[in-house]
Amino acid sequence: MSIHVMKKVVVGLSGGVDSSVAAATLHHQGYEVVGLTLWLMKGKGQCCSEGMVDAAFICEQLGIPHHIVDSREVFQANIVDYLVSGYESGITPLPCSQCNKTVKFGPMLAYARETLGIDKIATGHYARIRYDAKSDRYQLLRAVDSNKDQSYFLYDLSQELLAASIFPLGELEKTQTRQLAAEYQLKTAAKPESQDLCLVESHGSMRTFLDQYISQTTGDIVDTNGKVLGQHQGIHHYTIGQRKGLGIAAPEPLYVVAIDAGANRVIVGDRASATQPDCTVGRVNWISIHPPTTPIQASVQVRYRSHPVDVTVIPLDGNRMKLIFDQPQFSITPGQAAVLYDGEMLLGGGIIERNQDAV
Numbered sequence: 001m002s003i004h005v006m007k008k009v010v011v012g013l014s015g016g017v018d019s020s021v022a023a024a025t026l027h028h029q030g031y032e033v034v035g036l037t038l039w040l041m042k043g044k045g046q047c048c049s050e051g052m053v054d055a056a057f058i059c060e061q062l063g064i065p066h067h068i069v070d071s072r073e074v075f076q077a078n079i080v081d082y083l084v085s086g087y088e089s090g091i092t093p094l095p096c097s098q099c100n101k102t103v104k105f106g107p108m109l110a111y112a113r114e115t116l117g118i119d120k121i122a123t124g125h126y127a128r129i130r131y132d133a134k135s136d137r138y139q140l141l142r143a144v145d146s147n148k149d150q151s152y153f154l155y156d157l158s159q160e161l162l163a164a165s166i167f168p169l170g171e172l173e174k175t176q177t178r179q180l181a182a183e184y185q186l187k188t189a190a191k192p193e194s195q196d197l198c199l200v201e202s203h204g205s206m207r208t209f210l211d212q213y214i215s216q217t218t219g220d221i222v223d224t225n226g227k228v229l230g231q232h233q234g235i236h237h238y239t240i241g242q243r244k245g246l247g248i249a250a251p252e253p254l255y256v257v258a259i260d261a262g263a264n265r266v267i268v269g270d271r272a273s274a275t276q277p278d279c280t281v282g283r284v285n286w287i288s289i290h291p292p293t294t295p296i297q298a299s300v301q302v303r304y305r306s307h308p309v310d311v312t313v314i315p316l317d318g319n320r321m322k323l324i325f326d327q328p329q330f331s332i333t334p335g336q337a338a339v340l341y342d343g344e345m346l347l348g349g350g351i352i353e354r355n356q357d358a359v
């Protein structure tokens, strides 16, 4: 007699079409699925409450249980406070990879294991996971749909989290996801794509969000020689490489090249002065490979949508690395993630550090 043990999985449901299809796909594959929605945002939580209702509807449609976990404190401490202190210190923090690690995957797996006795979690992220027996590691790969690929935001996950995760949409084109949603007649089938960071979508702009927390303190906008060219309303309104909205009339286009929080100054210069041959990166996480001890060649994305460029990676002590670009790069932004790839495999990544020469 064979005993059929049903595989169990907890699916993170945002109320969007991707996670709905992830849950429905696993359900149709025979998994015992539990839906889990994290309640993330305080105050302006309209998108969260709508999301919770839509997620509940999907669970009812699929006939699966739905759990909601109040994660507002975790989100506030790990994302809102992280963003506010980062912008106050003159960097442009990346919230999504931090959110995935500390708010979503980590706590979701803990909840799945401790409360539900389930060892697997799934999300609607577009990325793939492969086990490599030779290195005994789980590797993170780009999604098949290169336009939707979200691997960049997942570079900071651990081996333990990767081993426990399933990305049912990694092999699909977005159009196929929509088709599946229609086939399964999911309520979320026609829901529009989210266009931006959840905080930006809920508040209209990052500026509106930050202005709730950071008071506007006027300061100088200066050129690279320290000459005052204008005034700003708060350094948190600026990011490296920014050209628009500086309010300065100049014969040549000017870009933000550095933000000096100590002196409350924004430093602007021509395109060449916002271009760097190298940078250093901290809090490095090697995800798919063992940490290298000698220099390696890779390609790097310095922003989510930036084109990968070739780079030499020099490992440094203390979870840091130096990146030497084959071609100097424009607008390398402290606080954003530098994520390394070898073809479709994501090797690792970390947070771009401040360029000490620029301030």
Ligand SMILES: Nc1ncnc2c1ncn2[C@@H]1O[C@H](COP(=O)(O)OP(=O)(O)OP(=O)(O)O)[C@@H](O)[C@H]1O
Pocket (backbone or CB within 6 Å): 011, 012, 013, 014, 015, 016, 017, 018, 019, 020, 022, 036, 037, 038, 039, 040, 104, 122, 123, 124, 125, 193, 194, 198
């Ligand atoms: N509040 C949440 N609770 C639980 N899981 C979540 C939540 N928000 C996002 N997720 C999970 O993370 C995945 C990626 O989230 P992201 O915010 O990038 O949404 P998305 O790509 O627009 O997907 P979706 O269409 O499912 O909203 C989602 O597919 C979902 O599995």
